[in-house]
Amino acid sequence: MSYPIEQIRADFPILGEKIRNKPLVYLDNAASCQKPQAVIDAIVHTYSHEYANIHRGVHTLSVKATDKFEAAREKVRAFINANSDKEIIFVRGATEAINLVAQSYGKSQLKAGDEIVISAMEHHANIVPWQMLCQQIGAVLKVAPINQQGELLFDEFEKLLNANTKLVAITHMSNALGSINPVDKIIAAAHAKNIPVLLDGAQAIPHMAVDVQALDCDFYVFSGHKLYGPSGTGVLYGKQALLEAMPPYQGGGDMIRQVTFEKTTYAGLPHKFEAGTPAIAEIIGLGAAIDYVSAISMDKIAAYEAELLDYATEQAREIKGLNIIGQAEHKGGILSFTLDHIHPHDIGTMLDSLGIAVRAGHHCAMPVMDFYGVPATARASFAMYNTRQEIDVLLQGIKSLIEVFG
């Protein structure tokens, strides 16, 4: 496989940093990914040469900034193969996108007694907005269980779907476990009962090719910062007919067509859902991130990361006292683990002293931690720029700290 790992690493300036006098080994990618020079340059270029507020200005700079901003929307559309750029709503992140769907679609389409089905492996961002909606309108949250490997129990999930089910909201890939859900089957089962499906793609989108039309999902959400783009950017994809029927989520700015004190008419899609000035330069940066990963190819990135995960898993299994949390058959590049008698926070600090960045905590998935009966895990999560050598450094570090703790 030709995979330009050296070139990719050279494109990320931060990978040359030293942490506590050791080369940085950045393995906290499930929290946020580092940025290639192309993304940094796009932001610097925008602010240096092409920045103005968008959509309203008649002057040259505003037109330029608007063109670049809307070009980023087209890049997102092409990247996930949406049917129209009207279906691409820019938001601050996956969390805001889910809140938008909960408050707009949920409040307008659901009523007391209706059910929303999520899974036991969800991130808090795909739990709490639904709980809030349930409290507001009297809907009911149902949770599909998982097994010890961290896989969705599909039969149990299917049993939860009934005439009262009005929405399925489920993660494409778990941030705490790495599990990749059988979204094709999930969507087919839900659609057989006319239930729309929202996929939380925050973890999936940086690691695999996503085609929303092939998936036939009704909503797909993701964050820019996990896709090597700037933080404060994110995308809500929704099927046009669903978005058309939804009321605005926030008021002000580009979302209006005409305002009088008596009545406001709203703009069309996608602007109806884009109140206020967006993160202009950052969205343009997200477009650059999409160009960057597309040039390498998502399929190549997925294959490379799968090799890294296989290698890391194989090596980690050799370490006595290391327990891998989440061993789904179909899994992305996440190695979540505990060590006997050593708390994840101590693991995190000790690895940090070796220049290794991992996450130690509950990963905003406290119900998952409860399921496994652990307060927290240490999590190494891989990205397209990680290497086998870095995994060796990680595993050597783990072995040493097991010795120190004795």
Add this chain to the structure above:
Amino acid sequence: MFDELRDLYQEVIFDHNRNPRNFRIMADANRRVDGFNPLCGDKLTLFLKIDDDHVIQDASFQGSGCAISTASVSLMTEIIKGMSEDEAEALFKQFHEMTTGKTEDVNLEAIGKLAVLAGVREYPARVKCATLAWHTLDAALKNQQEAVSTE
């Protein structure tokens, strides 16, 4: 390999982590407060028995946490036994100052064995691990009923 961590992980800390002192439920406690660190999920329950003269007759805890938080609560329960409520409250303040580094001149001698936790000052991400037990103690001394959170 972890030489630069020696200030943070002293042998005393490893010892208390492996063998936490006063790790038990106290059936006849008259103060009982839960402490919780939402950042990492650490939890502990602190039990105190305080007599009519405001002296801490017994202290114990249950829960799960990292080496720093376990050593901190283990040492705390050892040290505060026999102290008056006022003395324990004063020690809480001293400990807080030592770990957050707000005053340079904390009297490490007065703080005794707890000085092994002074190294946490250099690790801002870990300060809450060391102080969770003490905020829980503070709440217990003030006779608060609700759970303590580090956030």
